[in-house]
Amino acid sequence: MTFVPPNALGPVARAGAGVGKRPSVSFEFSPPKGPKSEASLWEAIRRLEPLNPTFVSVTYGAGGSTRDRTHRTVVRMLQETTLKPAAHLTCVEASREEVDEVIRDYWDAGIRHIVALRGDPPGSLGGAYTPRPDGYQNATELTAGIRAIAPFDVSVGLYPQVHPESPSVDHDIDVLKAKIDAGATRAITNFFFDIDGYMRFIDKVRKAGVTIPILPGIMPVSSFEGLSNMSRRVGVTVPGWLSNLFEGLDEDPETRKLVAASVAAEMCARLAEEGFSDFHFYTLNRADLVYAICRVLGIRETGPSPTEAAA
Ligand code: FAD
Secondary structure, eight states: OOOOOTTOOHHHHHHHHHHOSOOEEEEEEOOOSSHHHHHHHHHHHHHHGGGOOSEEEEOOOGGGTTHHHHHHHHHHHHHHSSOOEEEEEEOTTOOHHHHHHHHHHHHHHTOOEEEEEOOOOTTOTTSOOOOOTTSOOSHHHHHHHHHHHSOOEEEEEEOTTOOTTOSOHHHHHHHHHHHHHHTOOEEEEEEOSOHHHHHHHHHHHHHTTOOSOEEEEEOOOSOHHHHHHHHHHHTOOOOHHHHHHHTTOTTOHHHHHHHHHHHHHHHHHHHHHTTOOEEEEEOTTOOHHHHHHHHHTTOOSSSOOHHHHHO
């Protein structure tokens, strides 16, 4: 049966009809810094949980700085929700033994999915990375290390605009293939705004023989200044049309939110038209934008959509 989002218009409706598959989503959160942010994180988790994401992931701070908080958050998700949590893990400033201990702790706690990343040097995102001699050198080695310990589902990072340290797209694709050979089962991309560029990139990756699922990373952001800073540091281009949309809205957070939600929903709809049906959202620990975008995509609380129920 073809899934058509109820009451949707234009590309959104075409996307649902064209793909013939209900979009599936995953959500990324960061561990809370303190009791106040813990409360707002859990409010967001509870709001998004009924949308039945494929998985939710929790990031790992620079240099393992959030090791315990990431662990606590994923374990609480496992124990208190219906969600399937994935724990991010990096190689930064840790020996193999230390990282292996974290991996074993996750397995013992019932976590079955790790997002394996090299990480960035603490305090200088975008700066030069020096691996520890006794540590995992990169995400490829980390993936192999994880799989050697237990049969985890392992997701890895991918960069539609090329990783800032990489000499070329071809090099990034070779690295991805090495990660897959090491046991990676899924790639999640960095955020991006150039959809045509994204599709050219994915075509290239597929032509190189990569068949694992690749989830486009979607960043719905209502702080344009924050987005610009982050984008600069991770080598993502912010297009002129996006800055035009936010121009003059510095003092108008409500409109910025509406703009952010509609841009991200439009991106997802366009990607869905092109055959993509899985989306990974960087939530920044807030539910409102992501919840609205999911509604526009026709994703409802668990259970059949009204259209499916009526069919
Ligand atoms: P790698 O895949 O290891 O690549 C890094 C460099 O190492 C590449 O330029 C490549 O040249 C080289 N390399 C890797 N493998 C090989 C190989 N087999 N042969 C030769 N060279 C190789 N950071 C955090 O600190 N915490 C997080 O929770 C976090 N979550 C993220 C989630 C997603 C979805 C993404 C896309 C990124 C995330 N990051 C996170 C950021 C990430 O740590 C940085 O982008 C980092 O600079 C690179 O990580 P990576 O795993 O892609 O590195």
